[in-house]
Every structure is written in structure tokens, then in C-alpha cells.
Amino acid sequence: MRREREKLQGPVTRTEEAAEVPGVLPENLTGFIGYLLRRVYAQFSATVDGTEADSREFLVLDALAGRDWESQLDLAERLGINRTIMVAVIDHLEARGEVQRTRNPHNRRQYVLSLTRQGRSALDARRRAVAERDARLTRVLTSEERARLDELLARLLPESAQPLVQGSEYLVAQAHHRLRKHGDDKLAGTGLRVRHYGPLYALDKFSPCSQQRLAEFLAITGPAVSQMVDELVKGGLVRRGRDPHDRRRYALEVTDLGREKLGMVARAVDSLAADVAAMLGPGGEDELRALLMKLLAETHFVNSPVR
Numbered sequence: 001m002r003r004e005r006e007k008l009q010g011p012v013t014r015t016e017e018a019a020e021v022p023g024v025l026p027e028n029l030t031g032f033i034g035y036l037l038r039r040v041y042a043q044f045s046a047t048v049d050g051t052e053a054d055s056r057e058f059l060v061l062d063a064l065a066g067r068d069w070e071s072q073l074d075l076a077e078r079l080g081i082n083r084t085i086m087v088a089v090i091d092h093l094e095a096r097g098e099v100q101r102t103r104n105p106h107n108r109r110q111y112v113l114s115l116t117r118q119g120r121s122a123l124d125a126r127r128r129a130v131a132e133r134d135a136r137l138t139r140v141l142t143s144e145e146r147a148r149l150d151e152l153l154a155r156l157l158p159e160s161a162q163p164l165v166q167g168s169e170y171l172v173a174q175a176h177h178r179l180r181k182h183g184d185d186k187l188a189g190t191g192l193r194v195r196h197y198g199p200l201y202a203l204d205k206f207s208p209c210s211q212q213r214l215a216e217f218l219a220i221t222g223p224a225v226s227q228m229v230d231e232l233v234k235g236g237l238v239r240r241g242r243d244p245h246d247r248r249r250y251a252l253e254v255t256d257l258g259r260e261k262l263g264m265v266a267r268a269v270d271s272l273a274a275d276v277a278a279m280l281g282p283g284g285e286d287e288l289r290a291l292l293m294k295l296l297a298e299t300h301f302v303n304s305p306v307r
Contacts, residue, residue: 025219025296029198032269033156033276033285034179036292041176043299044137044169055170056081056089058130061098061123063164064115070104072111078161080174098122134168140294152288155279179272186268191235192261197269199228200254200262203238208251237261 029035059079069075076086090113093099098119104110115123138146146168153171154162157178165174183194202217203209215225229252232238237258240250254262277285 024216026198026202026217028201030293031289032273033280033288033292034176034183034194034269034272035198036289036296037172037176037179040292040295041172043296044172055173056085057093058123058126059165059170060086060089060093060113061115061119061126062166064099064113065120065123068115069113070106070110072101072113075113078158078164080161080177093119096122130167130169138168138295140298141291145291145294148287149291152280152284152291155281155284156276179276182275183268183272186271187265190261190264192265192268194265194269194272195228196232196237197262197265199225199232200237200258200265203252203254204259204262207253208241210249211252212249214252232258235261 025039056079059081060075063069063075063079072086072090073083076083079086081089090099090101090111094101096118098116100114100116101111102114104112134146138149141149150168150171153168153175154165156175157165157171161174165171180194187193198218199214202214211225211229212222214229215222218225220228229238229240233240237255239253239255241253242249242251280288
């Protein structure tokens, strides 16, 4: 059982990160802010100009613009960057002469991070590039809507991180990663993650169905749905048999254990949605949903709910 849990709760893979494709979105899932954030994050990432490393470097430089930072670990936690990755980011910025790292005189185990003159010059150029990219990515929004989007997204971040993350693209990414972790934390020890809700829900509603139909319903790539189905089959939550209408294809069905686990995931998803609503405040959830749907409208449309 422990081994199956590890299989289901493995790290996010490149296939998973690039799972979403333009097209039909299931209405049953678009009510969740976390789901819409994931779709917008994927849409923004599909047109990325740089790399994820570039994004982290910008966040660090931007955070250091206002003050020196006395704890590298504290900054990593506030920006949501893994501490090991943070060391590599700082090493790279220091090697380029954009960040200076010195021993903290009050705590010799810590480094004080400072932005150099070269770093400020590099940051100014990056800020202009970020503003231009944000304008392209959010071109369907008015300036007022863009400001409101940023305000609502910031509410989904820890209070200590809100002043450190600027720009619609970065706010989308940070909010997406935080909600995904928050939801998965609710399922800790169960061998499940919030991303299992979609396929389990769909298969419970209209199984047996082909893997291709499942991919179409979830609007994700073939490799992504194959990876997800493999996880669920290995965990005993889904059964893969031959399609009675086409023996060349597999038909997928939820097992009794899968239905039991679906209830657990559904409760975690509902709990996450309640947390999101509380973070956004009265009316904020509907506002943010409308803005995210507007960002997706050019490449997606909503399908009717599964009965």
C-alpha cells in the first residue's frame, strides 16, 4: 500500500505540467478557481519567452530591490522556491555580479543578500520585459480588470509574500503552485492528489469509456492522460479492459476502491474551494472566476456538464 501511495504522489512531471490543451473545458470543473488557475498558468506557459529559472531569478531580484534580505531561507519560503533551488539561483545571480552574498554578522550561519548596481540595471530591463509580456498575455482585459486580477490573485498568496510578487504572470504562477500544494496537503497520507479528482469524477459518470474520450473531456494531452490512468490503474482505482464496441481500444472503469477514493478527493476539493472563497472575500470568487474565464475565452469554451 505504501508503494502505491508513492506512485500516486510522485513529483509533478514535465508531461503533467504541459498537460492542458486548448478546446472544450468541462463545466463540472470550471467552478473551481484552482482548476481555472491551472488552465491559465498552462496557457501563459505555452507562450513563455524565457525559462522557469529566468522567472525565479526575476522574483529574487525584484524582492531584493527594496531591501537587503538577512535570511536566504526566509526569502525562499516567502517566494515559494525550494531551498535547494534557491541556492542555485543565488549562485547564478552572484556569478553574474547581480547579487552579493555576505555573512550575516548577527548569525554566521546565514547570508545577507544584497542587490548590486549591476543587478539593479538588470532588474530594470527585466521589469520592462515583464510589463510588456503581461500586457500581451492579458490583452483581453481592460487596465481596470488587469489591476483587479492582480489584486485578487495576491490574496491567494501568504500575506508575507504578497508584496514580493508583482506582475500578472508571476501572480498566476505563484497562486497556482500554492493552491495545488494546499490541496495536496489536505490529502496527505491518502496516496491521492487533487488532480485525480477530474479523471475519477469523469470515469464515475460515464465509464466504461476510452482513454481518448477521457482526454477529450479533461482537455489534456494523450500522454498526460495515459500517465494519469497508469497511476490510477496501479493504485487499484481504475480498471483497464477491452472496449466492447471496439476490441482495439481499452475501456476504463472506476473500481469500488476508486469510488471510495473519489469521495475523499471530492471532500478535499470542496474544502480547498471553501478556503479559496475565504481568502478572496465576499464576491471575490465570482470576480476572479469571470476574469480567468475571460483570459481563457480565446482558446477555450465550456462544455455542458456530465449527467
